[in-house]
Amino acid sequence: AQSVTQPxxxxxxxxxxxxxxxxxxxxxxxxxxxxxxxxxxxxxxxLLKYFSGDTLVQGIKGFEAEFKRxxxxxxxxxxxxxxxxxxxxxxxxxxxxxxxxIFGKGTTLSVSS
Amino acid sequence: GAVVSQHPSRxxxxxxxxxxxxxxxxxxxxxxxxxxxxxxxxxLMLMATSNEGSKATYEQGVEKDKFLINHASLTLSTLTVTxxxxxxxxxxxxxxxxxxxxxxxxxxxxxxxxx
Numbered sequence: 001a002q003s004v005t006q007p008x009x010x011x012x013x014x015x016x017x018x019x020x021x022x023x024x025x026x027x028x029x030x031x032x033x034x035x036x037x038x039x040x041x042x043x044x045x046x047l048l049k050y051f052s053g054d055t056l057v058q059g060i061k062g063f064e065a066e067f068k069r070x071x072x073x074x075x076x077x078x079x080x081x082x083x084x085x086x087x088x089x090x091x092x093x094x095x096x097x098x099x100x101x102i103f104g105k106g107t108t109l110s111v112s113s
Numbered sequence: 114g115a116v117v118s119q120h121p122s123r124x125x126x127x128x129x130x131x132x133x134x135x136x137x138x139x140x141x142x143x144x145x146x147x148x149x150x151x152x153x154x155x156x157l158m159l160m161a162t163s164n165e166g167s168k169a170t171y172e173q174g175v176e177k178d179k180f181l182i183n184h185a186s187l188t189l190s191t192l193t194v195t196x197x198x199x200x201x202x203x204x205x206x207x208x209x210x211x212x213x214x215x216x217x218x219x220x221x222x223x224x225x226x227x228x
Contacts, residue, residue, distance in 0.1 A: 044219040
């Protein structure tokens with residue numbers, strides 16, 4: 001069965017520093033991968049997605065993610081974090097077309113000044 | 114584009130009453146909508162998948178008679194929590210998938226508090 005692991009429950013980064021949030025998935029074929037961000041009390045906003053093609057994908061708000069099949073990973077990165085990036089980040093996977101998203105448990109990002 | 118709305122955003126009700134939550138895709142047609150439940154500081158748990166014009170598919174452990182889902186049109190799905198109890202208090206989030214696409218777009222969520 002498909003699964004998603006986000007190893008880091010909580011990360012604190014200084015404003016202006018770089019960020020990498022880890023995501024590992026379990027699926028036999030090429031998955032459809034997503035990163036969503038959730039601010040407190042809000043719904044989820046799509047940051048970026050990977051279906052096929054170039055393994056480095058660009059998203060909104062300056063985020064990017066790299067799909068590495070050999071490591072079953074889809075890590076999210078940002079070169080310079082802003083205080084407004086503090087939120088909950090979820091990695092998710094579709095195993096097959098038509099199925100629902102499977103979410104990781106999320107990583108809480110705190111930004112220190 | 115791809116905006117999903119939910120109404121109400123917050124609702125407080127008495128134990129034993131029923132509450133209806135609406136999920137609308139504002140600028141696209143959604144053949145499939147999903148309902149999730151999220152407990153504080155936890156991930157989203159899929160409750161059910163709703164396809165327009167057919168019965169919803171519920172995840173294991175979700176009571177279909179308690180959480181009634183109706184997907185009457187390509188832009189509207191409703192979740193009714195029947196005979197709500199305090200343990201039903203949670204954050205309910207819907208998502209919608211545009212026709213022909215794989216990406217899901219999420220609503221802003223509904224905070225339900227049952228007293």
